[in-house]
Every structure is written in structure tokens, then in C-alpha cells.
Amino acid sequence: MQLPAFDEGKYNFFDVSWKAPMDTVSGITEWSRDINSVYSLTTIICTLVFFAVAIPLVITLVKFKQKPGDDSPPKQFHGNPTLEVLWTVIPVVLLIFIAVPTWRVLFKHSHVAEGSLEVEAIGHQWWWEFRYPQNGKIITASELHLPENTPVHFRVWSADVIHAFWIPKFGGKTDANPTSFAEDGSPTRWNEINVVTPLLADKTKIHGEMYQGQCTQLCGSSHALMRFNVVIHSKEEFDRWAKTAYTPPKVETTLAQAGEQVFARCQACHTIAGTPSEQIPGVKIGPNLTNFGNRKYLGAGTRLNTPENLAAWLREPSSIKPGSLMPAGLVNEEEIAQVSSYLRLATAKSY
Numbered sequence: 001m002q003l004p005a006f007d008e009g010k011y012n013f014f015d016v017s018w019k020a021p022m023d024t025v026s027g028i029t030e031w032s033r034d035i036n037s038v039y040s041l042t043t044i045i046c047t048l049v050f051f052a053v054a055i056p057l058v059i060t061l062v063k064f065k066q067k068p069g070d071d072s073p074p075k076q077f078h079g080n081p082t083l084e085v086l087w088t089v090i091p092v093v094l095l096i097f098i099a100v101p102t103w104r105v106l107f108k109h110s111h112v113a114e115g116s117l118e119v120e121a122i123g124h125q126w127w128w129e130f131r132y133p134q135n136g137k138i139i140t141a142s143e144l145h146l147p148e149n150t151p152v153h154f155r156v157w158s159a160d161v162i163h164a165f166w167i168p169k170f171g172g173k174t175d176a177n178p179t180s181f182a183e184d185g186s187p188t189r190w191n192e193i194n195v196v197t198p199l200l201a202d203k204t205k206i207h208g209e210m211y212q213g214q215c216t217q218l219c220g221s222s223h224a225l226m227r228f229n230v231v232i233h234s235k236e237e238f239d240r241w242a243k244t245a246y247t248p249p250k251v252e253t254t255l256a257q258a259g260e261q262v263f264a265r266c267q268a269c270h271t272i273a274g275t276p277s278e279q280i281p282g283v284k285i286g287p288n289l290t291n292f293g294n295r296k297y298l299g300a301g302t303r304l305n306t307p308e309n310l311a312a313w314l315r316e317p318s319s320i321k322p323g324s325l326m327p328a329g330l331v332n333e334e335e336i337a338q339v340s341s342y343l344r345l346a347t348a349k350s351y
């Protein structure tokens, strides 16, 4: 399934066919189906409770309405042990009916399956970073690449404020909390999510199938624009992707060479593998741009990655994402052409 960027204007608020990319009830993993079964059960129980309360209420209102000319007070009584026990016991029983399947689903999906792919999902204002500790040193931003039909164990944490990690079609969400770090730089606090990725619907499709992700914890001005894309590959294609994902750019033209010079100004906030930017220590505030040329979107999944959109981004990032932490006016028009060639072409890898 190809998803439109919202600037393509294809979202229809009134589209209630269950094809909407972010709806919560048509998940495609076992995890999302299990959550849905609890969700359906809860909805059925709540609907029954609604009618069980609303029908007697309406009957009472009509039947015991004050009659014209009848000013006598209603019958006075105090307490009714049978009723009081009933309306305490019934909700308790109903809550047990909801709690047991909820626990079952929670426990079923809380263990890390053997052979899981480890991924760290790190929230930043306003984009997501993904690290693959098992595959050497792959770091990507805003695009999460995964092999099909594979258990994945996410460790979710935040580099600044509280965010929440969610891929609606895959199942539940979890908060990304700020953390302190151990001596080796690893986080001391994180939340976890386990999911088995779906199968590819179309095995012949190259460069994978996309699903949408979204931050779901209000985290500042561009929170609603803190999206990411999940790209599911065949296992072979994922391995090829993993081999090329974190390799240095191939600078082949003079334009791109000039762009490489311009990029020296960006490296306090951005890293590209195999360049001096890697030597600057600490967690950077901007996304890793090593495979930027391969990304379909920029600005955390909000705009297609085209030369026009990149130029607009470099002129004034907050025109695309209000409050963006990347400053405007770092480069003039000539430098935009240079750094655009470097970022879009030299960092693109075939896999």
C-alpha cells in the first residue's frame, strides 16, 4: 500500500471505509488483532450496560411523571439491600470479564520472542530516530525499515520530552520517556514493545511496503507532524538494505563536492556516516542524514523528498514544521543547490 504525504491532499475526513492508514480497528498483525478482540468485547459489554441503564431510565421518566393536579409527594423509602448488592456485584463481574482477556493479551505480547530483531526507537522534538544495535551501526531517522514476518523488540526512549511510539496498523503504543545514560552511553530507562511484522502483500514489489507511524503524546508545536514511515521488506531485501544503509556517501560531481563543504556547517546537529560529522560526540538534535537520498519523505514524513521541498525546508524549516528546531537561513540559494545535490544524490544507495 502506498501512502500519500498529507501535502498530496488525498486525505478525506469523511472516508470511513476501513482503508484509512491510521485507523485503529483494521490492524494487520496478530498483536493488533488480539487488541481488537478485547476492544470488541469491551464495546459489546458497554453497549449492553448502556441499554440496561437507559431503558429503565426512560420507562421511569415516562411512567412516574408528575400527573396534572396531583401534588402529593412521591412514596418515601430508605435503602434497598437487594438492589444495592446487585448493582455492586454486576459491575464487578463485568469488569472481571474485561480484565481477564486484557491481561491475557498483555502477557502474551510482553515477552521477547527468540531471534527478535532489536530496534531502538528514540523520540526527538519532532522526529523519530531508529537504531539497529545488531546490524553494526545503522542509524536512520523517520523511516523504520523492517523485514517481513519477523519478531521485533523495540526499546523506546526519548532524547528530550515525553513522546509516544505508535504504528496504528501494528497494534498498541508506548510512551518514550526521557532517560539518563549509563557510562557506555546506553539509556538507563526505556519502555518495550514486541510485534511480529506482517507479510508483504505483494512479493514482487521492490523497496517494500509502507505503513504509517505517529507520535501520540503531545510534545510541542509540531507534535502532529511527528510522523514516520515503516517500510516492510522481504528478508533478502532487508539484508541488502542493512548492508548499504550506513555507508559513506559517494560524492561524484563538483556540485555535490561543493555541497559536502557546505555540510560542514550542519554537522553540529546532523551526522552522515564516514564524514567528520561522526566525530562530534553526544546525541545530536537533528536527524542522521546518512541515507537521506533513499528516504521517500522529509521533515519526519510530512513532505515528499523532492528538490523543491528540500529547498523550501532549507530556506525556512518552520514553513513546513512550525517551531522546528532547525534554524532558517543557514544557506543561500547557490548553497541550497549544492547541499541538495549532496544530500539527495550522493547519499542515495542502491540495494
Ligand SMILES: [Cu+2]
Pocket: 163, 164, 215, 216, 217, 218, 219, 220, 223, 224, 226
Ligand atoms: Cu508528539
